[in-house]
Amino acid sequence: MALQSMLNDLQVYCQTWGLKVNTNKTKIMIFEKGRHTSYNFVYNDIVLENVNFFKYLGINLFKNGHWNRTQKKLAQHASFSLHNLFTVFNQLELSIGDKFKLFDSMVGSVLNYGAEVYGYQEGKNIETIHCKFLRKVLCVKKATNLDGLYGETGRHPMRIHRKFIMLKYWTKLISLQNDCLLKRMYNVLKFDAENGLSYGGNNWACQIKQILNDIGMSNIWINQEHITINFQQVKNRILDIYKQEWYSNIRNSSRLSSYSIYKRSLETEDYLNKVNINKFRISLTKFRLSSHNLAIETGRYENVARENRLCTNCNLNVIENEFHFLLVCPKYYSLRRKYLKPYYCRWPSIHKFEKLMSTTNTQMLNNLSKFLYFSFKERTDNS
Incomplete structure (x- = not known):
């Protein structure tokens, strides 16, 4: 009935x-x-x-009430858009910022379609598409650390953006009149959420409540009918918490041990726009993100103990890491003197390494990238 x-x-x-x-x-x-x-x-x-399933307004609904296959379908559609975007990249010379804008409009819009209702899901397939794009833009290998990708480009995972979409939709929903069908349905979900009925985690109102609890803004949920919600404030809190999580991840990552020395904030690196010759820029990116063939990285693939990943291009009997390669190894002395200032060539230290890798000076960035390109080339030619 x-x-x-x-x-x-x-x-x-x-x-x-x-x-x-x-x-x-x-x-x-x-x-x-x-x-x-x-x-x-x-x-x-x-x-x-x-x-067993039904497509409604472009979103696949499945009878088990789960969204895993839905986000897979969205990722499949987005992969076609990403392929077309890569074709554009091969035909046009675009800045990093323009590439980000094109991705967000052409691919991100597909990935986030319907995120108002399924956005709380982890969305591994969706993030795979996003990371594939970032690796393509930076020209690094597939095994590159994800936190490094986000840090270098100043971007955040798509799950963070989906939370923004959900909360923005929620602020509109609670402002509707109580006789509106959507508001009536929301009030049912809200009642259940406040009485501990989460439907196995699928109660949308429970998900909104959990997001606000996680960022320490449960007062907004409690007083949602009596206060004006500042969406920008909520968004900033989510970003701040993610930035803390991201910074903790790079500090605790053995692969990003050198990266954590000079990387302090989650923002797009200057050199991506200041080093205009691709081969030089790519060399700098690979060096920063440990997407290279130095012993400190290749030793991981062969399960060599960290202390045994020694430099074979000199007799110093030390680990071949980024600091050694850039400022110490005698093999690249002439290139170092050619492209780097004398200050960095004499009495190398971690402080100088940090200062050089943190520079925003255009000329220094270009010289640094040239040194890395020709040093890696010499290393490869002699191997």
């Missing part, structure tokens, strides 16, 4: 707005887990087709 009433309401709604319903193609889906219940529902003497 409830279903019949809903169908009647739908018909009245469609008639009111001049919409037509094709009853010959009407389908029904029963949300359930682990079962395959089948009933013969009839509407206007037409038997409704019982289906």
Whole structure:
């Protein structure tokens, strides 16, 4: 009876707005887990087709109520857009900023489609597409640390952006009149959320409540009907918490031990726009993100103990890490004198290493990238 009433309401709604319903193609889906219940529902003497999934406004809904396959479908569609975007990159010389804008408009819009309702999900397949784009832009290998990718480009995971979308939609939803159908449905979810009914974590209102709790703004949830919500303030809090998480990750990563010396903030690096010759810029990027073939990195693949990843290009019997390669190893003495200031060539130290890798001076960045390019080239040619 409830279903019949809903169908009647739908018909009245469609008639009111001049919409037509094709009853010959009407389908029904029963949300359930682990079962395959089948009933013969009839509407206007037409038997409704019982289906396992249904596409509504471009979003795939599955009978188990989970969103994993939905985000997979979105990632598949976005991969086609990403391929077309890469074709554009191969034909045009674009700045890093322009590439980011094109990705957000052409691919990100697909990845985040419908995020208002499924945005709380982890979305591994969606993030795979995002990271594929970042690796392509930076020209680094697939195994490059993800926190390094975000740090170098100043971007954050798509899951963070989906939270923004959910909360922005929520602020609009709670401002609706109570007789609005959407608001009435939200009030049902809210009532259940406040009484501990999460539907196995699928209660949308519970997800909003959890996001606000996680960022220490549970007072907004409690007083949502009586206060004006500052969305920008909430957004900034989410970003601040993520930045702290990101900084902790690079500090605790053995792969990014050198990177953490000079990387302090989550923002796009200056050299990406100041080093205009691609081969030089790529050399600097690979060096910064440990996407290179120095012993400190290749030793990981062969399970060599860190203290045994020694430089084979000199007799100093020390680990071949980024600091040694850039400022110490005698093999690159002449190139070092050619491209780097004498200050960095005499009495090398971690402080000088940090200062050089943190520079924003255009000439120094270009010289540094040239030194790295020709040093790695010499190293490869002699291997």
